[in-house]
Amino acid sequence: MKCKTCDYKLREATVVKTESLCRDIKSLRIKLDKDSLEFIPGQFIMLSVFGYGEVPIGITTTPDKKSYFEVAVRGVGTVTRAINRLKKGDSIGVRGPYGNGYNVEELHDKDIIIVSGGLGIAPLRSLIEYIGGHKRKFKSLQILYGAKNPDEILYDRELFACDKFANVMLTVDDKNGHWGGKTGVVTDHIAKLRITPDTAVIMCGPPIMYKFVIPEIEKFGIPDENIQILLERRMKCGIGKCQHCTFGDKYVCLDGPVFRYSDIKNNKEAI
Numbered sequence: 001m002k003c004k005t006c007d008y009k010l011r012e013a014t015v016v017k018t019e020s021l022c023r024d025i026k027s028l029r030i031k032l033d034k035d036s037l038e039f040i041p042g043q044f045i046m047l048s049v050f051g052y053g054e055v056p057i058g059i060t061t062t063p064d065k066k067s068y069f070e071v072a073v074r075g076v077g078t079v080t081r082a083i084n085r086l087k088k089g090d091s092i093g094v095r096g097p098y099g100n101g102y103n104v105e106e107l108h109d110k111d112i113i114i115v116s117g118g119l120g121i122a123p124l125r126s127l128i129e130y131i132g133g134h135k136r137k138f139k140s141l142q143i144l145y146g147a148k149n150p151d152e153i154l155y156d157r158e159l160f161a162c163d164k165f166a167n168v169m170l171t172v173d174d175k176n177g178h179w180g181g182k183t184g185v186v187t188d189h190i191a192k193l194r195i196t197p198d199t200a201v202i203m204c205g206p207p208i209m210y211k212f213v214i215p216e217i218e219k220f221g222i223p224d225e226n227i228q229i230l231l232e233r234r235m236k237c238g239i240g241k242c243q244h245c246t247f248g249d250k251y252v253c254l255d256g257p258v259f260r261y262s263d264i265k266n267n268k269e270a271i
């Protein structure tokens with residue numbers, strides 16, 4: 001779903017809350033100094049720290065929350081580490097939102113399955129929160145989320161609370177002493193989901209996950225157009241100028257980051 005035309009103007013904002021999600025991932029709650037951020041679940045923004053640069057980041061909260069929005073940032077480079085050093089009251093720059101989000105109206109009255117791995121749950125949190133706030137518009141929601149170990153499960157308390165409106169399965173590759181839940185990669189548990197051919201499947205995770213999950217999903221007769229993938233890698237400028245995120249004839253930042261699998265399945269560079 002295309003967003004409305006956005007200008008490229010940098011808007012000033014303030015960090016109003018921070019929280020450590022795991023070892024190197026931090027959640028930031030941000031409030032624009034003027035107006036509010038209008039967006040669609042699945043879209044992204046450009047965040048900048050003055051003197052360091054800017055990076056594309058997915059939005060993790062539902063658009064129903066008008067007074068603030070949240071992001072989850074892994075500190076792996078100069079800019080992301082600078083973002084993760086910010087504290088309550090610090091200033092931050094925001095551009096966007098950009099890209100395509102999910103057409104939530106197309107998902108109405110459908111059974112929905114969300115499959116995620118690692119940090120991929122962060123941008124999907126926006127859609128999960130939206131569905132939870134409008135649950136009467138959807139038939140059902142199932143969430144299958146895998147992490148390397150229990151300490152790297154993001155939003156675990158929120159996900160456990162989702163059982164009020166969704167069937168949630170969490171799994172880890174390597175358990176430790178306090179984990180009593182499921183183990184193994186997400187493909188080990190797909191057969192435990194309730195899947196029909198008209199189910200909508202939405203995924204976000206490392207590219208290797210797609211290569212194994214999609215064939216398993218297709219065994220249930222789900223057509224390629226019912227499978228949606230969120231690609232966030234390689235983006236840099238966010239507006240299709242730097243060519244950094246191109247694959248074949250598509251741009252992640254302009255044509256995505258949400259793609260129907262039917263539109264990219266024959267593109268060898270996609271996943």
